[in-house]
Amino acid sequence: MIEKAMREYGCAGLALVFVTWALISVVYPALQKSWFKSTVSSPELTENRRRGLEHYLRTIAESPDRRWRDTPAWRVFLNLPSGGSAAGSAISSGGLSRPQQAGAGDPGTWLDMHREMKACLHEARLALARRDGASEAGNGTGAAEAGAAAKRALVKAGTVGFSLTDGLKAMQEGGRLGDGELRRRRDLLSSAKVEREGLDKLSNSFASAQIGHQGQGGGGREGIAPAGDKAALLGAAASRARTGGRVLGAPLPETERTRELDNDGVLQLQKQMMGEQDQQVEALGAIIRRQKEMGLQINEEIEATTDMLDRMNEDVDRVGGKVRVAKNRIKKL
Structure with a gap:
């Protein structure tokens, strides 16, 4: 049975089952194992087990008891950040699985995924800075790699943002959050969307500059974003008016003294x-x-x-x- 669980769900799935059994009796009856059937040769059985696992994870994600969702096995299985900062796992994959999309409907998991999205945007900003530095130093390979890393981070942030929007709609329909908290989370998503659009524009300007440079066939620095785009992006957070509510975790702008x-x-x-x-x-x-x-x-x-x-x-x-x-x-x- 252990080998079957390892083969079907991996170590993370097996650890999740063990921790689940140790915490409480069961929120939802666990998936039934079969000694004589295998999902490898039966697409129908594979689909049934996939639906059962999705229902199982949805039940845990929507349970009022947070002990299930605070376990390391749960976060590892859904590729969620392990703590307050998700910088280490922000770029681990390009999209979200169905269990992660289901977890976005939980208020606590929603905040974890929002921190993951912010970490993706931060990683994209750092990658763009490395790209510009490599371009100024004449390192075309390093600039291309940094630009690709920034693009991956932006794609991941966009995917997480869509899941957060759907999760917020689900929480609103289910009445799991008050109007004030819903409004605050919408403001967080709007702020992140504006920041992502600015970074995406700055990332695309690198490819445009490269194409223009190749068309001209001449010297100059390759792939440097226009100064106007940089100034617009860096000044967007400071000049953007708040639409209402409070924004938690927003960094203060730099001053002349600091x-x-x-x-x-x-x-x-x-x-x-x-x-x-x-x-x-x-x-x-x-x-x-x-x-x-x-x-x-x-x-x-x-x-x-x-x-x-x-x-x-x-x-x-x-x-x-x-x-x-x-x-x-x-x-x-």
Whole structure:
């Protein structure tokens, strides 16, 4: 039985079955094994087992218990990133399998796949930078390899993006997320789509430049993207207006003070800025304390003035009474 599982699903599938049995009883009854039949010679049995495995994985992906999806065997079997960063496995394959597409309908797996897509875009950006550096150095082979790596990363990011869009629609139809969270995730997809389109344009400009160079048959640097395209791409993230909601994990743009600093320099600059902010807060606190003292003094003066006006009002009433008495006496005389 173990050899049959190894032959049909590989080591990852066998480990997934073992971990599944160890975690809980079963969310969905496991696929039935046969001692006398083989999927190698029976296309019908192969298709039945494929549908059964898809149903099995969908049940695990849609289960409210996350222990199933947090196991290493599950992530290895679906080629998901093992942690918060998916840079190491972002370019491992050019597309997604059916179980991965089913996993996009799970809110937790959706975030993992989104991180994988962001890692693909990051890898594409690094590959484009290597391509330009190799082109400037006259290394045509290195430039071509870096350009191909960037293209593969962009294709993988586009495939993951389509699966994330379908998964978001499935979660919306199933009511698994609130309106605010759905809106935030749509904003994440829109931002990633704009970034991918910019990188794709920059990648295609390399091939256009090469074709133009070959047509002219002349010198100059090969495959260098126009400076306008680079500036438009690098400035897109900073100049693009946010459509609403909050975007988590978006990097802050570089400033004049941080552009030339390394990590230690940025840390020292941050400490210096925090010290300046503390001084400004202390100065503001002193101003507020002085204003409070002035307000208390003004309040005391107002209370004293109010007392004087009350005494004056009493004196006016007393004098008015004496005047009335004097008038009455005058009338009698």
